[in-house]
Amino acid sequence: MTKPLTGAQIMCEALIREGVEVMFGIPGGAIMPFYYAMWDYRDRLRHVLCRHEQGAGHAAEGYARATGKIGVCIGTSGPGATNLVTPIADAMMDSTPLLAITGQVGSHVLGKDAFQETDITGITMPITKHNYLVKNVDELPYVFKEAIYIATTGRPGPVLIDITKDAMQKTTVPNWDIKLNLPGYKPTYQGNRRQIREAIKLLISAKKPLIIAGHGIIMSGAHRELQEFAERLRIPVITTLHGIGAIPENHPLCIGMPGMHGWVHVNRAIQECDVLFNIGGRFDDRVTGKASTFAPHARIIHVDIDPSEIGKNVRVDVPIVGDARLVLQALLEDLPPPSELAELHTHASDWMEHIREMQDKHQGKQQYKNRAAMANMALPPHDVYEALSRTLNARGNYRVVTDVGQHQMWAAQLIDWNAGPRTHITSGGAGTMGFAVPAALGVAIACPNDTVWAIVGDGGFQMTNQEMATIVQEGLKNIKVAVINNGYLGMVRQWQELFEHKRYSGTPLSGPNFAKLAEAYGWKGLTVERSEDVQDAIDEAYATDGPVLIDFRVEREVNVFPMVPQNKSIGEMILSESQA
Amino acid sequence: MKTHTIVALLQDRPGVLSRVIGLIRRRGYNIESLAVGHSETPGVSRLTLVVESEDVEQVVKQLYRLIEVIKVSDVTDDPTVEREMTMIKLHAPPAVRHEIISMCSVFGARIVDVGTNTMIIEMTGTPGKVENFIEVVRPYGIKEMMRTGRIAMVRGTRGHNASEYVEPTTNGATVPVLN
Numbered sequence A: 001m002t003k004p005l006t007g008a009q010i011m012c013e014a015l016i017r018e019g020v021e022v023m024f025g026i027p028g029g030a031i032m033p034f035y036y037a038m039w040d041y042r043d044r045l046r047h048v049l050c051r052h053e054q055g056a057g058h059a060a061e062g063y064a065r066a067t068g069k070i071g072v073c074i075g076t077s078g079p080g081a082t083n084l085v086t087p088i089a090d091a092m093m094d095s096t097p098l099l100a101i102t103g104q105v106g107s108h109v110l111g112k113d114a115f116q117e118t119d120i121t122g123i124t125m126p127i128t129k130h131n132y133l134v135k136n137v138d139e140l141p142y143v144f145k146e147a148i149y150i151a152t153t154g155r156p157g158p159v160l161i162d163i164t165k166d167a168m169q170k171t172t173v174p175n176w177d178i179k180l181n182l183p184g185y186k187p188t189y190q191g192n193r194r195q196i197r198e199a200i201k202l203l204i205s206a207k208k209p210l211i212i213a214g215h216g217i218i219m220s221g222a223h224r225e226l227q228e229f230a231e232r233l234r235i236p237v238i239t240t241l242h243g244i245g246a247i248p249e250n251h252p253l254c255i256g257m258p259g260m261h262g263w264v265h266v267n268r269a270i271q272e273c274d275v276l277f278n279i280g281g282r283f284d285d286r287v288t289g290k291a292s293t294f295a296p297h298a299r300i301i302h303v304d305i306d307p308s309e310i311g312k313n314v315r316v317d318v319p320i321v322g323d324a325r326l327v328l329q330a331l332l333e334d335l336p337p338p339s340e341l342a343e344l345h346t347h348a349s350d351w352m353e354h355i356r357e358m359q360d361k362h363q364g365k366q367q368y369k370n371r372a373a374m375a376n377m378a379l380p381p382h383d384v385y386e387a388l389s390r391t392l393n394a395r396g397n398y399r400v401v402t403d404v405g406q407h408q409m410w411a412a413q414l415i416d417w418n419a420g421p422r423t424h425i426t427s428g429g430a431g432t433m434g435f436a437v438p439a440a441l442g443v444a445i446a447c448p449n450d451t452v453w454a455i456v457g458d459g460g461f462q463m464t465n466q467e468m469a470t471i472v473q474e475g476l477k478n479i480k481v482a483v484i485n486n487g488y489l490g491m492v493r494q495w496q497e498l499f500e501h502k503r504y505s506g507t508p509l510s511g512p513n514f515a516k517l518a519e520a521y522g523w524k525g526l527t528v529e530r531s532e533d534v535q536d537a538i539d540e541a542y543a544t545d546g547p548v549l550i551d552f553r554v555e556r557e558v559n560v561f562p563m564v565p566q567n568k569s570i571g572e573m574i575l576s577e578s579q580a
Numbered sequence B: 001m002k003t004h005t006i007v008a009l010l011q012d013r014p015g016v017l018s019r020v021i022g023l024i025r026r027r028g029y030n031i032e033s034l035a036v037g038h039s040e041t042p043g044v045s046r047l048t049l050v051v052e053s054e055d056v057e058q059v060v061k062q063l064y065r066l067i068e069v070i071k072v073s074d075v076t077d078d079p080t081v082e083r084e085m086t087m088i089k090l091h092a093p094p095a096v097r098h099e100i101i102s103m104c105s106v107f108g109a110r111i112v113d114v115g116t117n118t119m120i121i122e123m124t125g126t127p128g129k130v131e132n133f134i135e136v137v138r139p140y141g142i143k144e145m146m147r148t149g150r151i152a153m154v155r156g157t158r159g160h161n162a163s164e165y166v167e168p169t170t171n172g173a174t175v176p177v178l179n
């Protein structure tokens, strides 16, 4: 192509070349040239106009998390760019491939406090995998290619490109013959073979082995390999919050979630195990509790694509840097024949029996399975989850996006996650309230054949619910929102109840009538106040050809248990009466 | 806490130094000194960082997370030559100048400017020697002092030539250079 193009046209071409189909954003002065060019590309590059840049960022994250492809969000300079900061930080913590494109003031006024000038590359330096300020139109093809390459390879993450208005307006003949020059960026994908054999040796000699499956399994698409590996060795598998879906929860080897709100049998198993094989998890403090007391008897094998994660929080005996899927494939290749695994199998089955016994003792008496404990409540939250879990699994084709708080932990605990990777999407590392509704919008666009449920608290919902308008404008019908409405910033209230003498400062929360609000946006809005109406409402949501919100007015002061108090060993759990 | 000397090769792009400094700050490591400049290869800078940390391995790994960081070595326990330069503007009325001049010759320091009541002295040496020299001249009254921070080079054939890591372009320059 030898035709001169404007910088903005080059941006569109570059995105199309990289396979981008959808972008989420809001225009403004500095980014207008890009929107001008977009008009000619509108049949190939879909632009979704969000109601807040934070929503655009989370929508792009949702899109990325559901597909594994890069999510793209756009903001103008100044406030448009700063509104993207939260989703960028969120994407950094959760390793989400995100491209943020921001307009910048003209290069001739850069640094002069021009109207809507903000140093967004400076602001986002610590929360991006990399970022760029582009002042020269000729750099655009290279920068877009490099940015997307960096965002999507190795440990994925957010990349921001800030482009001055004049660089978008100037014309040049783009050079698409690009060879990336990144001498300092060479992600390691293949695990070291010697370490892999070392890991196998350790696992085979174990009496109480455990696997922790983290987000890396989901991101590298290693779920089949994980399952095969666990089955061949017969080792129990723990799934972290972001590892949910790595192995179906109804698989006989899956034992559930660890950590602050993990199950008793899982945390106790970790404290008892002799070999812990963590693949694709980063030993976050919500998983480990007090790190120095974590898995005291275990020799630890840690697989991570990011070398800086290995040995960062817990000591590691066998470090393996690499892609979860490729490492698992190598492990599978190097496994000895079944005859040599017999001893491990015997130990592993005794071990599993022991874990299941602990599970029967504690989890078997889950609150929602134990109606007596909640007999006097009109609508215990657990009844909502029980019905949702039943319905999702019966109907299939679902994605669930959760927000941050009690409702998020209940969702992780109480829904039976049997449908594989990328069906449970949440803000884990950053814990960003307001994530769910806009992220669900991105997921719904990415997965038009699935029903997308956003499960959100009344607090988080009121942070970003204006994206309901975007959902209507985009004609999306496959979104259902379940507000777990407890009239509190519930998770904070729980901490206040348990650790701060019930001093409920700043946690009681009012809201509008959510069903009416939804109706005002052109949604169907339903309100449920009694357990016996839950299933009907969910069925009605499915029967409705359009977005539906259900306001579940649940019992106000219910706690998430088990709970490991912050900075305590995961062996020290607070339990509800029925779990003790 | 132990002090470590780290030598790194950086791709010469805008903002790379502030990325390095920002990272060191937010991870809570203490920078004792930092010196950076061109290396033998165009497009690549070499940086010497002296940093206080319990866990230098994490510092090195975190530095590697920066896209433009090409090579990082902790040379603390390697055989190295380390140098630092200082310039000192000393209170030096005529009466004490002779003393100061002889002190300078003992330390191999050079007098690079003489004013009516002041002298500027330039001194290069190991960080320890520079430190000693400063203590020796301090009683005369230091009006201004400036130190470059340490630079370190591994002796012999060890160490890293920057050209190992970047590819030369056809026109003789070394790539990656944006701007």
Ligand SMILES: Cc1ncc(C[n+]2csc(CCOP(=O)(O)OP(=O)(O)O)c2C)c(N)n1
Binding pocket: A403, A404, A405, A406, A407, A408, A431, A432, A433, A434, A456, A457, A458, A459, A460, A461, A484, A486, A488, A489, A490, A491, A492
């Ligand atoms: C943006 C943001 N602000 C504050 C917090 C702190 N925080 C964590 S959970 C929580 C309560 C959330 O309340 P709600 O959305 O109603 O959910 P619930 O816990 O009641 O289910 C708060 C305020 C946060 N995680 N994110």
Ligand SMILES: [Mg+2]
Binding pocket: A457, A458, A459, A484, A485, A486, A487, A488, A489, A490
């Ligand atoms: Mg709430």
